Amino acid sequence: xxxxxxxxxxxxxxxxxxxxxxxxxxxxxxxxxxxxxxxxxxxxxxxxxxxxxxxxxxxxxxxxxxxxxxxxxxxxxxxxxxxxxxxxxxxxxxxxxxxxxxxxxxxxxxxxxxxxxxxxxxxxxxxxxxxxxxxxxxxxxxxxxxxxxxxxxxxxxxxxxxxxxxxxxxxxxxxxxxxxxxxxxxxxxxxxxxxxxxxxxxxxxxxxxxxxxxxxxxxxxxxxxxxxxxxxxxxxxx
Numbered sequence: 001x002x003x004x005x006x007x008x009x010x011x012x013x014x015x016x017x018x019x020x021x022x023x024x025x026x027x028x029x030x031x032x033x034x035x036x037x038x039x040x041x042x043x044x045x046x047x048x049x050x051x052x053x054x055x056x057x058x059x060x061x062x063x064x065x066x067x068x069x070x071x072x073x074x075x076x077x078x079x080x081x082x083x084x085x086x087x088x089x090x091x092x093x094x095x096x097x098x099x100x101x102x103x104x105x106x107x108x109x110x111x112x113x114x115x116x117x118x119x120x121x122x123x124x125x126x127x128x129x130x131x132x133x134x135x136x137x138x139x140x141x142x143x144x145x146x147x148x149x150x151x152x153x154x155x156x157x158x159x160x161x162x163x164x165x166x167x168x169x170x171x172x173x174x175x176x177x178x179x180x181x182x183x184x185x186x187x188x189x190x191x192x193x194x195x196x197x198x199x200x201x202x203x204x205x206x207x208x209x210x211x212x213x214x215x216x217x218x219x220x221x222x223x224x225x226x227x228x229x230x231x232x233x234x235x236x237x238x
Contacts, residue, residue, distance in 0.1 A: 020137060021066045022178070023111025024059045025104035028052050028072040028119035029093020041224050042119040043076055047237045050079055051224060054122035059115070060084045062126055064133055066111060069104040072119075096197050098204070102188055105181075113137070114184055116201045117176040120224045123236060128217045129176060135213045136178035141205045143177040144217030174217050177201045183210060 028042045042052040052072075059065050060082055067087035070080055077090050087110070091103040101116060108114065113136060117124065128144055135142035148170035154162045177200060179187075187204030198204055202212040224230055 020112045021110050022064055022113045022115055022133060023108045023181075024065045024068045024115040024117065024176075025091075025101060025108075026052070026056055026059065026068060026070045026117055026119050027093075027097070027100055027104070028070055028076070029100050030120065040076075041230070042072075043079070044230065046122055046224075046230070046233055051122050051233075052076075052119040053079065053082075055117055055119060055124050056080060057082055058124055058126060058129070059117065060086055060088075062129055064129060065115065067109065069107045070119075071100045071104045097201075098188055098191050098198055101184075101201060105185065105188075108181070112181055113178055114181050115176045115178045118223055121175055121221055122224065122233060123218075123220045123222060124176065125218055125221070128215075128221065132176055132215045132217070133178050135215050136180070139211065139213040140180040140183050141178070141202055141210060142213040142215055143200070143202045144174040144221065145171040145214040146174060146217060146219060148172055171214050173200050173202065173214070174221050174223075175200075179205060183208075 030042060031040055043050045045051070046054060056068065056070070059068055065086065067089065069089045069091055070077070071091045071093050073093065080088055089107045091107045094100045094103050105114065115133065132142050132144050148167050151167060152165045152170055154165060156162050179201060183205060184201070187208050190207045191198055191204050194207065205212055220236060222229060222232065224233055
């Protein structure tokens with residue numbers, strides 16, 4: 001996360017002419033009710049600045065992104081004042097994740113790929129951003145992930161174990177998730193057609209039968225959802 005030495009992190013654009021443009025959608029519209037705060041968790045202070053600015057500034061300074069669309073309430077938009085040559089746009093959040101992503105997509109002007117990131121994940125590393133973008137350019141859809149650490153049980157409607165899943169084949173998906181723009185639009189149309197809610201973005205791509213490449217990410221890329229998570233995040237900065 002430190003230094004932003006983009007010459008070292010040059011993306012591999014071979015066989016791509018012109019190089020693809022990558023727009024970022026930063027999802028910052030959550031209410032943060034689990035953090036038990038009047039202020040949404042992504043706008044709580046972490047270190048010397050609001051939590052959301054940690055990932056916003058990394059995306060803006062990475063050298064990989066051509067524009068950033070921040071999906072958030074109007075009240076918070078004044079926070080995004082970083083001096084940058086990138087186009088910074090805004091979109092209104094929706095009720096569901098797919099609504100917020102669709103709202104962000106409507107504001108994109110120059111990307112052929114979309115990098116979607118949760119504002120509540122402040123510890124994204126530049127190296128991981130590079131890796132997931134590179135794999136998306138090859139496979140059209142990629143997401144950061146981590147191996148499942150705990151044993152996962154599938155249960156029935158009454159809470160009894162139905163079966164134990166093989167942990168070796170399970171992954172926890174993180175963000176960013178990077179997807180070809182046309183593919184993402186098709187996937188979201190299928191989500192609406194089938195009237196389902198998705199909790200991550202590559203789920204929409206799976207629905208239309210396209211493969212998704214998972215890329216190992218760092219365990220520090222946590223999502224802040226509770227007061228305990230915020231305390232842990234503060235400890236990361238020490």
